[in-house]
Amino acid sequence: MDSGTENTDGKDVFISYSHSDSKEIAKLLGQELSSMGVEVWLDDIKMSIGSSIRESIDDGLTQSEYGVVILSESYFEGTSEWELNGLVEKHTNEEDVILPLWHGVDHDYVYQQSPSLADLIAEEIDKKNVQTVAASIYQIVEDRGGDNDEWGGDIGGGQKTDFIDIDIRFQGRFDPEVGKEVTVESWRNHNAPNLTALEATEIRDEDREIDYTSSSKGTIMTVKRIDDEPLNGIISDIQEIRSGKTEFTIRVEESRLEELSDDRDDYKSGFVQ
Template identity: 60%
Template sequence: MPDADSMKDVFISYAHDDSREVVKQLTQELQTMGLDVWQDDISMSLGDSIRESIDEGFSNSRYGIVVCSESYFEGTSEWEFNGLVKKHIKEGDVILPLLHGVDHSYVFDHSPSLADLVSETITEDNVESVATSIYRVVNEDDRESDVWGEGEDGSLFQSVDIRFQGNFQPNIGDKITITSWRNHNAPSLNQLEATEILDENGVEYPSSSKGTVMTIDTIEEPLECVVSDIQTLRSGRAEFTVRIRKSRLEELSDDPSDYRML
């Protein structure tokens, strides 16, 4: 059993045949929210055991996301899902079922015990709201039904476009900290020019940009964020998108007088 520091936040158990694309989107969304994700890509065949797969996932993760689909139920037995539910109850409501391409009655026909767990429906159109529900459960450690199974309106995070002049080469999913920035359109925070970045290992990347008069926000706490998209990466310049908690951005002043000129 791995120690707590090495465990993932969630694992995702799903059938490759009919859930690959939606799981790909969900994984990226969870990663841009800062969660560590472990995927279990199942190709069901004679003798495969979902329960064994789930057990392995739980040994490496705090929570398990089970994507219920037609392919996921092929070749499995009710006793496997009974074991899954027992694990869920024993370990304290740690399984988060998602329905993809099937409804509750379909799940009930194949596994009444699994259907008894609170679930949410996931499609390619609501991945962000489902990811928000998962994020709330993992980070607030709140396993009540008013957090899971009711759905969420909107995201907890906002996308911000970042420009950086300097030798910084981010990857999607990287956790970074923006310790200072310039902002052409203060107090709008949709586009920023970062002037100093720390990567997740604490390595500092100062900007080489100089001389342009812009507004700059002086902050007491840096902006912690996750890289969600890459536009341009070349020597001495990076343009990318990050996800930042909306509540963190809302803490920043919208009064232009609180910003100073370089």
Template identity: 35%
Template sequence: MSTGEYDVFISHANEDKDAVVDALAQQLEALGVDVWYDDDQIQIGDSLMDSLDEGLSGSQYGVIVLSENFIDKNWPESELKALMQRFQQDDVGIMPLRYEIPHQAIVDSYPLLSDLVSRPIAPDMIQDRVQEIYNVVKQEPEQLSGDWAGGANSEEDSRTEFESITVTIQDRPQIDIGNKFTVKKWKTSDRPPISNISATELYDPERDLTYSTGSAVTTMKEMKDYPLTGMVSEIDELGSSKAVFEMQVSKSQLDTLPDDRDDYTSGLVR
């Protein structure tokens, strides 16, 4: 696989941004995937052609969101042709996604893509597609033919699956979407599957910063031996003394949590 500045170039029609493309790009970035996406990379005064050329030439994979809007426009098709040229010459991986069209429409409109498996995308499928693209980009199966979303030649155990949990901390961390955090100590009233936790110690490895709650919660039972590491995917609240955010955590971490109800009940330490 060729190397580049970006992991993924997303080719799409502008009309599909609000429905699926914006969320797709944002969630990929939240998991640490470097995405070339025109909303992020093209600034006022930039040459559109030069900017797209940079994205196409500097990306290892092309994700193509194909739809009726895409098929009806000439500009996305020029991106597709450039991606296909790189696919043939530079071994760049292409992952077609179809939005509200059948696979046959892709075959009819773009015969060059007929040998590639396409995957459906819709607002309620975005997290599944994000996880699949993450596995291709970060774990690099041998080929993208067949089921590119993990690959028929990939071991099932090698795939990384993510789940979203809501994290609350009585502190104000420096936080943005895509930041990586380790919740070293936490408590929750839930049992597996965990969906909400209250962090009492939050570590930022990139800045080597630790955030801790005040003494008012130190008497509460904490999960000290089960740290959770993940990426911020959404910020729900960021006040002067409280932060609430969504964090994508690998399912393998959650699978190691104990099932004992007492371990998931907040209360005074005995």
């Protein structure tokens, strides 16, 4: 996702967290964001007594547009109120660049540590809602420069972007890589309009700018090849790679699928009655 700045090496977001109790959730969040096309940098500083959270976030925001701060019990350990209030000051002065998340803590706990930090709009995060939180962050990044109305589950009228995973089968040479952007330029689908798995006939690797064409010609009784409904997404998983065959998953905005026709005749071959 284009950072919208002159720093072409910058990231969309960086994630600051405590290695003691939030490393796993931070990694999952980073993976979800990457599979949505968000450029992520995970803060590699181990928060401990004497660590400067303010300095860490200052450094992160010089290379990223937004800072996602996962607040947990161990995140507060050894952190001064001055440090925590500094986050609020940075958030206010730099127009909502910090997106707080509560992991294993609630408003009362955060308030006891820092009343000013507790006043910032935050979302709770755990293993069950990582993708939903990632979608909220995606929306903020996509609407870069606007108000963060989508942030916080109980405020604002913004509608979060939803994603759906589509399993892709491809017959021929192709080198998929998780996190890479691809466009399925043409495809065959045996279960239209329920698009959950399809056979790609042409794939565009957007990062490498390479086009791949399937060696499979299909059969006379198969559904017809769809050439005018490209599907763009990020590779989120790889099931199998072997000579002449690849199976992987791409994550696509659900709104794109809603644009596809519901008429089975638009997908069926004329040979199928």
